[in-house]
Amino acid sequence: MKPTLAHRVVAEFTGSMFLLAAVVGSGIMAERLAAGNVALALLANTIATGAALVALILAFGPISGAHLNPAVTLADAWMGGIPWRETPTYIAAQLAGAIAGVIAAHTMFGLPLVSVSTHLRSGPAQCFSEFIATFGLLAVIWGCVRSRPSAVPFAVGAYITAAYWFTASTSFANPAVTIARSMSNTFAGIRPADVAPFIAAQLAGAFSATLLFRWLTPSLEAAAPAVLIKHDRQ
Numbered sequence: 001m002k003p004t005l006a007h008r009v010v011a012e013f014t015g016s017m018f019l020l021a022a023v024v025g026s027g028i029m030a031e032r033l034a035a036g037n038v039a040l041a042l043l044a045n046t047i048a049t050g051a052a053l054v055a056l057i058l059a060f061g062p063i064s065g066a067h068l069n070p071a072v073t074l075a076d077a078w079m080g081g082i083p084w085r086e087t088p089t090y091i092a093a094q095l096a097g098a099i100a101g102v103i104a105a106h107t108m109f110g111l112p113l114v115s116v117s118t119h120l121r122s123g124p125a126q127c128f129s130e131f132i133a134t135f136g137l138l139a140v141i142w143g144c145v146r147s148r149p150s151a152v153p154f155a156v157g158a159y160i161t162a163a164y165w166f167t168a169s170t171s172f173a174n175p176a177v178t179i180a181r182s183m184s185n186t187f188a189g190i191r192p193a194d195v196a197p198f199i200a201a202q203l204a205g206a207f208s209a210t211l212l213f214r215w216l217t218p219s220l221e222a223a224a225p226a227v228l229i230k231h232d233r234q
Helices: 005-033 038-064 070-078 084-108 124-147 149-166 175-181 192-216 220-226
Strands: none
Touching: 005 038, 005 084, 005 175, 038 149, 070 084, 070 124, 070 175, 070 192, 084 175, 124 149, 124 192, 124 220, 175 192, 192 220
């Protein structure tokens, strides 16, 4: 039976919730155990996030595509992989799930359900990092989905794991993740004032990568329904 829109939206919500629980929860655990060693804390946070991404895409991809990211959903809609009329519902589910994931992580570690972040992440270098991070993410997705769609979950997990370290921003690359992390005054947080520039850079990166691959591979639209994993839709 083909998943209905309701099935796909719940998959996006649940996947986004577990993604943020992994990002924020592992950040809290890492900071508590690293004894002030920021590099070690970031390494632990990175490994947990990359591993969770692979698992979540494999689990929810056959249902909804496991976008778990408004930038990916918008790029896929542009290429015809998801109807525009369904896009707002996908994005709302991703955002709601991401916020729920932050609340879940805080609950697991005995913290207030929501705490406004004071973690400074501002300036041109940080924003350019988000442009590069999201450009690379969409490039990996579009580049792999055409020829090796089964490799996409592993490619995405590997790319985000690497991008945590080669970008100054630690690679948020996801508007829903960015908004949700502003509600966590922990290792993974971001000040609310820094959210809008991050999101603008992320959307610009996703648009630019999609535009490039649309030129590089004119048949790109044929692969759009398989982002991130081929899934049935009504």
